[in-house]
Amino acid sequence: MVDFPRPPEHPNAVFGVDRKAVTHAVPALDWGDLPAHRWMNVLWEQTAAEPRFRQGDLPCSVGRHSRRYPAADTMAMLGSDGRYHLVQAGSTVPCGDHEHSQWILWATNGTSYRIQMPYKGAEEWEAGRDDIDWTVEVSGPAKLPDRVAGVERCPILAEYWPRPIDSTRIGRVRERLTTNFGPGCACCQTAIAVAVDHDPVTGLVRGYLCRDCNTRVGGCLHVSGCAFADYLNDPPARALGLVYPRTPSPREKARLRRVRELAAASLGLTGS
Structure with missing residues (x-):
C-alpha cells in the first residue's frame, strides 16, 4: 500500500479555515x-x-x-557616501530616504574586533552594538542594479x-x-x-x-x-x-x- 497524499474530504479539519469567511x-x-x-x-x-x-x-x-x-523604473546611482543606492525613475531619493540608519554588532578582546562573539574564550571578549546614522545625496553615475558589485551596494535595502x-x-x-x-x-x-x-x-x-x-x-x-x-x-x-x-x-x-x-x-x- 502506497501512502500517497489525497485531498481531504473536509479541508477545514486539516487547515482550520472557515470557508464561509473566505x-x-x-x-x-x-x-x-x-x-x-x-x-x-x-x-x-x-x-x-x-x-x-x-x-x-x-x-x-x-x-x-x-x-x-519596480524593476522597470529602478536604477542604481552613486551616492555621496561612495556607495550605489536604489533610486526610482524621476527621483533623487536614495533607498526611499536621504537619512540612512544601520546598526552593527561588535566584539573585542582589546586587541582585535569581530562582528560576533567567538565560540571559544568568550569570557575574554566584550560585546556591544552601535547605531550608525548618515545622510546620503545621489548625483550619479547610474547603473543597472545587477551590474553593481556587492561591496559597492548600500546595505539598507539589501x-x-x-x-x-x-x-x-x-x-x-x-x-x-x-x-x-x-x-x-x-x-x-x-x-x-x-x-x-x-x-x-x-x-x-x-x-x-x-x-x-x-x-x-x-x-x-x-x-x-x-x-x-x-x-x-x-x-x-x-x-x-x-x-x-x-x-x-x-x-x-x-x-x-x-x-x-x-x-x-x-x-x-x-x-x-
Missing part, C-alpha cells in the same frame, strides 16, 4: 486537474520533513512588495537588490534569464528578480523571481486563476533548457527516488 478569488482546489509536472512537485513538497501546503481555495499573495521598487551578474555558473544563468525575460519577476511581473527558481524534480530552471514570490510560489496548489499557478503550469524559462547549477545532496537524491516511486505507483507518472 472570499474565493480563485477556483477551488482540484488536485486531479494539476499538470503532471506539478503533481511531481506536490509529491516533492509532501515528502519534506514539514510540508508547506496552503489551502487551495485561498487567494495567493503575489507581489506584496512589488510596488516599492533584499531588493538583484544578485550580481558575474562569471560563475549561477551568474551566467542569471544573465541568460535577464537577457531573455528582463530584470522583473516572472510571477508578479513588477519587482526586481533576485532568485533563480528551479523545478526540484527535473532540476531545470523555471524562471527568475523576486524574493517575495520565490518564498511563496511552492505553496500554490491552484489549478489556474492566479499568477503563481500560471507560472507553475508553464514556466517561462522551461524552453531554454537551463539546468540549475547545483548538485543534489544525498538526502535530496533519496527524496527524489521516493517521489518517483510514489508517482509511478499512484499516478503512473515517470517524472521525465
Whole structure:
C-alpha cells in the first residue's frame, strides 16, 4: 500500500479555515486537474520533513512588495557616501530616504574586533552594538542594479537588490534569464528578480523571481486563476533548457527516488 497524499474530504479539519469567511478569488482546489509536472512537485513538497501546503481555495499573495521598487523604473546611482543606492525613475531619493540608519554588532578582546562573539574564550571578549546614522545625496553615475558589485551596494535595502551578474555558473544563468525575460519577476511581473527558481524534480530552471514570490510560489496548489499557478503550469524559462547549477545532496537524491516511486505507483507518472 502506497501512502500517497489525497485531498481531504473536509479541508477545514486539516487547515482550520472557515470557508464561509473566505472570499474565493480563485477556483477551488482540484488536485486531479494539476499538470503532471506539478503533481511531481506536490509529491516533492509532501515528502519534506514539514510540508508547506496552503489551502487551495485561498487567494495567493503575489507581489506584496512589488510596488516599492519596480524593476522597470529602478536604477542604481552613486551616492555621496561612495556607495550605489536604489533610486526610482524621476527621483533623487536614495533607498526611499536621504537619512540612512544601520546598526552593527561588535566584539573585542582589546586587541582585535569581530562582528560576533567567538565560540571559544568568550569570557575574554566584550560585546556591544552601535547605531550608525548618515545622510546620503545621489548625483550619479547610474547603473543597472545587477551590474553593481556587492561591496559597492548600500546595505539598507539589501533584499531588493538583484544578485550580481558575474562569471560563475549561477551568474551566467542569471544573465541568460535577464537577457531573455528582463530584470522583473516572472510571477508578479513588477519587482526586481533576485532568485533563480528551479523545478526540484527535473532540476531545470523555471524562471527568475523576486524574493517575495520565490518564498511563496511552492505553496500554490491552484489549478489556474492566479499568477503563481500560471507560472507553475508553464514556466517561462522551461524552453531554454537551463539546468540549475547545483548538485543534489544525498538526502535530496533519496527524496527524489521516493517521489518517483510514489508517482509511478499512484499516478503512473515517470517524472521525465
